[in-house]
Amino acid sequence: MTEKLLQVENLKTQFFTEEGVVRAVDGISFDVKKGEIVGLVGESGAGKSVAAQSILRLIDHPGEIVGGEVRFKDDVLFGLEEGPNGDLKPRDAMLSNEEMRRRIRGTEIAIIFQDPMESLNPVFTVGNQLREFIEINRNLSKAEAKEEAIHMLREVGIPEPETRYDNYPHQFSGGMRQRVLIAMALACEPSLIIADEPTTALDVTVEGQILTLVDELQDKYDTSFVWVTHDMGVVAELCDRVNVMYLGEIVEQATVDDLFYDTKHPYTQALLDSMPRPDQTVEELNPIRGVMPEAINPPHGCRFHTRCPDARKVCMEVHPDCRELTETGEHSHKAACVKHDEFDVGYEISDPIDIRAKTGITSDLVTESTRGGN
Numbered sequence: 001m002t003e004k005l006l007q008v009e010n011l012k013t014q015f016f017t018e019e020g021v022v023r024a025v026d027g028i029s030f031d032v033k034k035g036e037i038v039g040l041v042g043e044s045g046a047g048k049s050v051a052a053q054s055i056l057r058l059i060d061h062p063g064e065i066v067g068g069e070v071r072f073k074d075d076v077l078f079g080l081e082e083g084p085n086g087d088l089k090p091r092d093a094m095l096s097n098e099e100m101r102r103r104i105r106g107t108e109i110a111i112i113f114q115d116p117m118e119s120l121n122p123v124f125t126v127g128n129q130l131r132e133f134i135e136i137n138r139n140l141s142k143a144e145a146k147e148e149a150i151h152m153l154r155e156v157g158i159p160e161p162e163t164r165y166d167n168y169p170h171q172f173s174g175g176m177r178q179r180v181l182i183a184m185a186l187a188c189e190p191s192l193i194i195a196d197e198p199t200t201a202l203d204v205t206v207e208g209q210i211l212t213l214v215d216e217l218q219d220k221y222d223t224s225f226v227w228v229t230h231d232m233g234v235v236a237e238l239c240d241r242v243n244v245m246y247l248g249e250i251v252e253q254a255t256v257d258d259l260f261y262d263t264k265h266p267y268t269q270a271l272l273d274s275m276p277r278p279d280q281t282v283e284e285l286n287p288i289r290g291v292m293p294e295a296i297n298p299p300h301g302c303r304f305h306t307r308c309p310d311a312r313k314v315c316m317e318v319h320p321d322c323r324e325l326t327e328t329g330e331h332s333h334k335a336a337c338v339k340h341d342e343f344d345v346g347y348e349i350s351d352p353i354d355i356r357a358k359t360g361i362t363s364d365l366v367t368e369s370t371r372g373g374n
């Protein structure tokens, strides 16, 4: 049994805005084992970034983690318990803000964001920033830290690292800056790196190079990753296991192979169908119809029913949990869709609903999508 590094259980994060309560992350559960790359994939607004930030308790006002638990190794990063008056309060075992800063962030769990310029200071050289980070976090002398910084720049494929050490961030290309952030993330040899779409802004070739690099470094350092992306191509290339998110929930959770070749949720299927393929022209792309509804007032029943080609009346009423669909198989494969027998809520005898009427979209994408609900 592989060791579970990170365990997220029923995590809920909400934003209390003037328009209402945004249920950005609405009860997700997943785990990351040692040495694994686990994907969080979904369209814009699905809650991927909020989920990633919640793990490190990086949620600011008006946002708040309101429920669930996050455990990392033997530590409780987040957890609530009932207080004497019946109201919820942080569990005694939950790490303090100080412990999160000192012991966890950067050292045990590193995070890489989409825009490197947010994490790099434009007025200091790349080398100095990396050196200082290493010096502080690893208790090395200035000279040792500099040596280590150059070593890390070389590790992530920066050519002539001794010279590049003295360059400023703006003298690096986008891809090179992202490599610097990977170097910084790896510098303290964390057990887990959370990467929030770090390659999204890069062109495809550079993105490919970075993904290859991450794959190699992952092998070498045995670091685990949570990889946030909206791109199923990235998932295919990088991830071991995947969580598909829709409107704050995980709707399917499986190994990459199972997700691609034994797809259980219509939303996952729609994401896969919308993936550009080499044998297709741009005209042949199959974008997912409609837009994702607001997370303030998510649809009743299954949140995807308003866009789902397989939706029936029962889907408007029953809110499916993410349920195990394999018998005693080796790999767990979970999905939240009542068309599967495990749910037994009368899907087969329920009337189909006319999605055209619901989305107001009358493209031929809708008529052709009567793909069978097996």
Ligand SMILES: Nc1ncnc2c1ncn2[C@@H]1O[C@H](COP(=O)(O)OP(=O)(O)OP(=O)(O)O)[C@@H](O)[C@H]1O
Pocket (backbone or CB within 6 Å): 015, 017, 022, 023, 024, 042, 043, 044, 045, 046, 047, 048, 049, 050, 051, 061, 062, 063, 230, 295
């Ligand atoms: N500071 C905030 N205040 C109010 N709502 C927020 C805030 N941050 C995020 N949200 C809302 O939370 C939901 C989830 O957002 P999140 O950024 O996690 O989505 P995402 O899946 O990462 O999308 P993207 O691919 O665009 O990054 C969205 O409805 C978003 O509008």
Ligand code: NI
Pocket (backbone or CB within 6 Å): 048, 049, 050, 196
């Ligand atoms: Ni995001």
